[in-house]
Amino acid sequence: MNNILFIAPPAAGKGTFSELIKEKYGYVHISTGDLLREEVKSGTDLGKEISDIMSSGKLVSDDLIKRMLEKKLKTLDKNTPFIMDGYPRTLKQVKDYEEILEKLGLNIGKAIYLKIDKETGLKRVLGRLTCPKCKRGYNKLTGYNMPKVEWICDDCKIELESRVDDTEEAYNIRYDTYMKETKPIIEYFKSKNNLIEIDSTLDADSTMKEIEKWLV
Numbered sequence: 672m673n674n675i676l677f678i679a680p681p682a683a684g685k686g687t688f689s690e691l692i693k694e695k696y697g698y699v700h701i702s703t704g705d706l707l708r709e710e711v712k713s714g715t716d717l718g719k720e721i722s723d724i725m726s727s728g729k730l731v732s733d734d735l736i737k738r739m740l741e742k743k744l745k746t747l748d749k750n751t752p753f754i755m756d757g758y759p760r761t762l763k764q765v766k767d768y769e770e771i772l773e774k775l776g777l778n779i780g781k782a783i784y785l786k787i788d789k790e791t792g793l794k795r796v797l798g799r800l801t802c803p804k805c806k807r808g809y810n811k812l813t814g815y816n817m818p819k820v821e822w823i824c825d826d827c828k829i830e831l832e833s834r835v836d837d838t839e840e841a842y843n844i845r846y847d848t849y850m851k852e853t854k855p856i857i858e859y860f861k862s863k864n865n866l867i868e869i870d871s872t873l874d875a876d877s878t879m880k881e882i883e884k885w886l887v
């Protein structure tokens with residue numbers, strides 16, 4: 672199975688499809704956002720610093736992410752395919768990523784660009800709820816995966832959380848950062864003949880079917 676790299680604006684579904692692929696095909700899901708949120712939860716000085724940057728919607732430094740990611744990738748079993756969700760986000764990170772992969776003998780796999788417009792993204796962000804334990808996603812505005820009991824995770828039976836950066840203000844900054852820093856990456860992968868473009872405004876089942884075509 673191919674490794675997968677998701678490139679997308681905020682709330683395009685990187686997390687949702689990563690979890691679905693993980694469940695169905697046994698991929699390892701690596702989300703730099705989740706790694707950072709874990710550091711924040713641990714309450715370290717570094718976590719506090721990261722928390723301020725994340726809630727503002729800005730990007731954490733390339734070097735910090737590089738160190739964090741390399742540590743994580745070193746723990747991977749080389750035979751298990753993985754999904755990279757939220758990295759690389761800048762051209763510098765693309766170079767860092769290629770360097771790390773080469774060092775560890777890993778493959779970049781398929782770069783999948785999940786396309787979504789700004790308005791649809793905003794609606795998803797404002798309704799998004801996540802289980803802090805299993806990371807399953809729900810949405811109270813779009814109706815995607817409504818929980819059986821209001822705002823309680825169906826599986827873990829604990830209260831769902833909204834992300835601190837899922838406000839309209841932070842979303843606007845995240846979207847602008849994406850346009851400025853992450854959009855050039857799309858051109859880079861295109862020039863390498865490794866970019867699959869998928870419409871992510873459709874319902875989740877249709878988008879998932881499109882993604883599944885590229886896993887093998």
Ligand code: AMP
Pocket residue numbers: 681703704705707724725728729730731732733736756757758759760764836845
């Ligand atoms: P995400 O969960 O992918 O939406 O990421 C949430 C936030 O974590 C971003 O808005 C950034 O502040 C930070 N973050 C996640 N991945 C990266 C990255 N590759 N480079 C810099 N900051 C990141």
